[in-house]
Amino acid sequence: MVDYRTVKSVAVLEVNNPPVNALSYNVRQGLQDGIERANKDKEIKSIIIIGKGRTYPAGADISEFSKPHKGPNLIEVGLGIESSRKPVISAIHGTCLGGGLEIALFSHYRIALESAKVGFPEVALGLLPGAHGTQRLPRVAGMAFAMEIITSGRHVSAREALQHGILDKLVKGNLLSESLDFAASLPFSVPHNRRLRNVPAKGAENADRIFEVALNKVKQKQNGFIAPINCLKAVKAALLPYEEGAKIERELFMELLTSGQAKAQQYVFFAERAATRWYVSNEKNQKKCSAVPVKTTGVIGAGTMGSGIVVTLLRAGLPVILVEQDSQNLERGVNMIKGILQGSVNLKRMTSQQMNKCLQQLTPAQSLDSLHNVDLVIEAVFENLKLKEEIFGKLDEICKQQTILCSNTSTLDIDKIARATKRPDKVIGTHFFAPAFVMPLLENVYGTKTSGETIATVMNLGKTIRKIPVLVKTCHGFVANRMLARYQTEASFLLEEGCLPHEYDQVMEEFGFPMGAFKVGDLSGLDIGYRIRQELAKANGYTVTTDTRYIQGERFSSLADKLYELGRLGRKTGKGWYKYDRPGAKEAFVDPDVTDIILKHCKDAGIIRRKISTQEIVERSMYSSINEGFRCLEDGVASKPEDIDVIWLHGFGFPRYRGGPMYYASTIGLAEVYDRICYYHKTFPESSYWVPSDLLRKLATSGRNIPMSDWSTAATVNKSRL
Numbered sequence: 001m002v003d004y005r006t007v008k009s010v011a012v013l014e015v016n017n018p019p020v021n022a023l024s025y026n027v028r029q030g031l032q033d034g035i036e037r038a039n040k041d042k043e044i045k046s047i048i049i050i051g052k053g054r055t056y057p058a059g060a061d062i063s064e065f066s067k068p069h070k071g072p073n074l075i076e077v078g079l080g081i082e083s084s085r086k087p088v089i090s091a092i093h094g095t096c097l098g099g100g101l102e103i104a105l106f107s108h109y110r111i112a113l114e115s116a117k118v119g120f121p122e123v124a125l126g127l128l129p130g131a132h133g134t135q136r137l138p139r140v141a142g143m144a145f146a147m148e149i150i151t152s153g154r155h156v157s158a159r160e161a162l163q164h165g166i167l168d169k170l171v172k173g174n175l176l177s178e179s180l181d182f183a184a185s186l187p188f189s190v191p192h193n194r195r196l197r198n199v200p201a202k203g204a205e206n207a208d209r210i211f212e213v214a215l216n217k218v219k220q221k222q223n224g225f226i227a228p229i230n231c232l233k234a235v236k237a238a239l240l241p242y243e244e245g246a247k248i249e250r251e252l253f254m255e256l257l258t259s260g261q262a263k264a265q266q267y268v269f270f271a272e273r274a275a276t277r278w279y280v281s282n283e284k285n286q287k288k289c290s291a292v293p294v295k296t297t298g299v300i301g302a303g304t305m306g307s308g309i310v311v312t313l314l315r316a317g318l319p320v321i322l323v324e325q326d327s328q329n330l331e332r333g334v335n336m337i338k339g340i341l342q343g344s345v346n347l348k349r350m351t352s353q354q355m356n357k358c359l360q361q362l363t364p365a366q367s368l369d370s371l372h373n374v375d376l377v378i379e380a381v382f383e384n385l386k387l388k389e390e391i392f393g394k395l396d397e398i399c400k401q402q403t404i405l406c407s408n409t410s411t412l413d414i415d416k417i418a419r420a421t422k423r424p425d426k427v428i429g430t431h432f433f434a435p436a437f438v439m440p441l442l443e444n445v446y447g448t449k450t451s452g453e454t455i456a457t458v459m460n461l462g463k464t465i466r467k468i469p470v471l472v473k474t475c476h477g478f479v480a481n482r483m484l485a486r487y488q489t490e491a492s493f494l495l496e497e498g499c500l501p502h503e504y505d506q507v508m509e510e511f512g513f514p515m516g517a518f519k520v521g522d523l524s525g526l527d528i529g530y531r532i533r534q535e536l537a538k539a540n541g542y543t544v545t546t547d548t549r550y551i552q553g554e555r556f557s558s559l560a561d562k563l564y565e566l567g568r569l570g571r572k573t574g575k576g577w578y579k580y581d582r583p584g585a586k587e588a589f590v591d592p593d594v595t596d597i598i599l600k601h602c603k604d605a606g607i608i609r610r611k612i613s614t615q616e617i618v619e620r621s622m623y624s625s626i627n628e629g630f631r632c633l634e635d636g637v638a639s640k641p642e643d644i645d646v647i648w649l650h651g652f653g654f655p656r657y658r659g660g661p662m663y664y665a666s667t668i669g670l671a672e673v674y675d676r677i678c679y680y681h682k683t684f685p686e687s688s689y690w691v692p693s694d695l696l697r698k699l700a701t702s703g704r705n706i707p708m709s710d711w712s713t714a715a716t717v718n719k720s721r722l
């Protein structure tokens with residue numbers, strides 16, 4: 001794990017723990033042993049720590065956090081490095097992160113390739129840099145920079161790190177030979193100020209103000225997370241004598257390590273990576289399925305979704321032909337795309353040059369014929385099956401044989417769309433979330449005949465366009481909207497039974513969602529839901545009016561339709577579930593008119609309103625969705641619970657510190673969740689989605705605590721084997 005070799009009078013400790021040289025037990029032991037050995041060897045004058053392969057250590061081994069501790073801890077290893085009598089140089093390439101950066105800060109010198117990055121991403125794992133990182137970074141980079149880096153977790157370029165004193169020198173070419181030259185230029189002993197414990201933190205004079213500003217920022221941007229607050233407190237402790245600061249860091253670290261938030265966030269780290277590993281039952285030779293290159297793309301539909309998708313593709317450097325039959329709509333779409341890109345320039349997220357380069361790659365067109373030669377097309381027209389079938393039929397005629405045809409449908413059956421073509425193996429759903437250029441999730445939806453190659457291609461495309469791709473099987477609403485429908489329906493019933501929109505939203509925002517369901521409704525527009533309900537009614541041969549209370553025996557709330565008919569479409573009209581200062585404004589105010597509408601609606605329907613507890617709001621919103629999540633696993637629509645969690649985290653802003661709805665259910669305990677679902681099923685028999693999922697029942701009544709990794713397989717085994 002750590003190879004020890006000597007080059008003349010230098011000991012080289014090369015960390016060899018692929019893929020990212022994480023500081024696992026053997027690595028820590030190897031580093032400690034190597035430092036001791038080099039200090040005992042009279043021939044050795046200095047020591048270099050370097051990573052083999054792609055990177056300097058990218059941090060502690062996260063998979064060890066949940067296991068019993070073994071060997072020296074990171075602090076013991078670090079203290080051994082700092083107290084080495086012979087100068088220790090960290091030679092950095094790739095990503096020097098977390099515990100890796102702490103090892104580098106215990107070293108006396110840091111030299112790096114220009115392409116290297118450094119950072120403390122612990123905050124994303126619900127932790128703080130607990131091996132004196134919070135004490136050492138302010139000593140080289142100052143309080144303000146340390147607070148910003150540690151609370152954001154961002155990766156800092158080598159050049160910026162050099163400017164802030166984190167690195168001593170940048171080099172090009174061969175890192176080891178440059179480091180050997182650097183070692184040869186050093187004095188034989190370690191100067192006092194190269195041991196960072198001996199150096200005071202920079203920026204002490206303004207520390208209180210810096211702390212307050214940083215605290216306000218994290219409360220605003222990372223509301224609900226405990227780690228960023230502990231990070232700030234720990235950095236502030238760097239103003240104290242070193243040992244005292246380190247003791248405070250330890251206490252704050254232990255508080256986080258044992259918190260539910262850290263466990264949830266570490267689960268998310270692995271869930272996000274697991275979600276990219278896909279499996280489908282209809283592909284026998286999955287291992288052999290490789291992605292085909294996508295060099296040219298087409299998008300059909302220049303509305304909000306289409307334009308957002310175009311921006312995403314352009315930003316990733318892909319050329320796009322945007323097709324929209326209506327010239328005015330096309331012009332509006334192109335202007336929207338320009339506006340979004342200009343917004344990125346204004347926010348300094350891209351340069352004007354980059355924007356112009358993107359725009360050069362955009363070809364507006366009015367005919368589908370212009371798509372004949374592209375590698376992949378994404379259709380993003382109005383959610384109407386007939387229209388989509390018509391477009392896919394035409395695309396099949398026009399596009400070259402190899403072209404992959406994707407639909408940005410949010411609910412419709414991919415098999416039906418694929419049937420309109422003679423290439424169902426090349427048809428797939430690519431469900432983007434609005435706004436498509438912001439939301440990270442890409443829900444890829446395979447049909448019965450979609451080939452492994454097509455799946456591999458869109459999963460790969462997801463990564464190329466910097467989205468988080470998750471694969472699910474086709475069904476109405478897929479995973480995201482199928483579960484969300486339960487959540488939204490319960491929200492509307494809670495309104496009928498006693499809540500007001502702002503009361504409901506407040507509870508769910510305190511739970512951790514960035515916005516409650518009614519603020520989200522106003523943001524997306526109440527016309528969207530209205531149209532979906534009307535389409536669904538048409539397709540299923542029934543009618544929905546503002547007097548409808550039951551549809552095919554199922555309870556229905558017509559409150560949203562009442563608001564729609566009053567022209568209250570949400571933010572865009574300045575009125576929806578809330579009122580706004582003007583159309584398009586963001587700040588929502590409670591509207592007494594909405595309260596009157598709700599109260600009248602209840603009176604007319606003979607509903608006696610009651611006080612609804614926070615617990616009931618959270619349970620009904622989350623447990624109805626979780627029950628549907630278990631059904632998705634049962635049906636094989638989702639292949640693992642991690643996929644469902646990633647969908648909610650990145651599609652709906654589910655609080656990361658709760659892991660995702662399925663992980664959240666595991667923390668509550670499946671027996672408890674199942675009991676409450678049974679209770680709501682009894683209480684609300686006219687909502688069939690409360691019928692407990694078979695899989696949930698099996699898991700909850702097995703008498704064992706079945707790990708999440710076994711939930712999907714439990715769907716296919718009988719109870720006696722659980």
Ligand SMILES: CC/C=C\C=C\CC(=O)SCCNC(=O)CCNC(=O)[C@H](O)C(C)(C)COP(=O)(O)OP(=O)(O)OC[C@H]1O[C@@H](n2cnc3c(N)ncnc32)[C@H](O)[C@@H]1OP(=O)(O)O
Nearest residue numbers: 020022058059060061062063074097098099121130131273
């Ligand atoms: C007393 C103090 C005690 C503890 C202190 C702990 C402080 C820490 O160091 S916490 C860890 C801090 N480091 C990180 O959070 C880095 C996490 N990793 C990443 O951000 C990325 O992996 C990357 C290093 C930037 C590389 O990205 P990429 O090239 O996209 O590869 P990935 O697909 O993300 O990762 C490849 C493979 O490696 C696994 N992995 C990555 N980092 C770790 C890690 N720190 N520990 C364990 N495993 C790690 C990752 O899960 C992937 O595995 P697969 O099996 O291939 O999915």
